[in-house]
Amino acid sequence: MTASVVSIVYVNDAPAAARFYNDLLGLSPTLETPEYITFNLGSGAELALWSGQFEGLSPEVPRTSEVCLAISGGRPDQINAIFKQWQSKGVTILHKPHDEGFGLTFLAADPDGNRIRVAPKD
Incomplete structure (x- = not known):
């Protein structure tokens, strides 16, 4: 299959x-x-x-999932560069770069409030 x-x-x-x-x-x-x-x-x-x-979908609707963009290599400088680029584009940032068990990550949102995480690829 x-x-x-x-x-x-x-x-x-x-x-x-x-x-x-x-x-x-x-x-x-x-x-x-x-x-x-x-x-x-x-x-x-x-x-x-x-x-x-979904009629009336709004940013106030709780989100239970997120799209994760797993970055090959995923070095902190790569993650920080993407963060700065997105920030300069005016993307809504929900959580600035921070360390998690899997490495440096940050969380953003699209205009509909859907979560987008950037993190290192395993």
């Missing part, structure tokens, strides 16, 4: 969210419909942005 992992993030406006993630990740969408847009992350992994599934 061949399978890929698709992480679906629910958003209010898929095209607007795609512009945010395009700017953040430097990737272009691989599939675009008015309500569902995907980005190929490589190695059988995709990020999908899906609108129309």
Whole structure:
């Protein structure tokens, strides 16, 4: 069986969210419909942005998951450089770089309040 992992993030406006993630990740969408847009992350992994599934989705809705961008190498200088780049773009930062059991990490949010963690790859 061949399978890929698709992480679906629910958003209010898929095209607007795609512009945010395009700017953040430097990737272009691989599939675009008015309500569902995907980005190929490589190695059988995709990020999908899906609108129309939750009416009135707002940043106040509690989030129980997060997208984690695992950085190859994951040295502190790499994590800090991404943090500074995102900060300069005006990305909402929820938790500045700090040490966890797996290394240096920080937590951000997209315009819909979905959590995005940057951490070292295992």
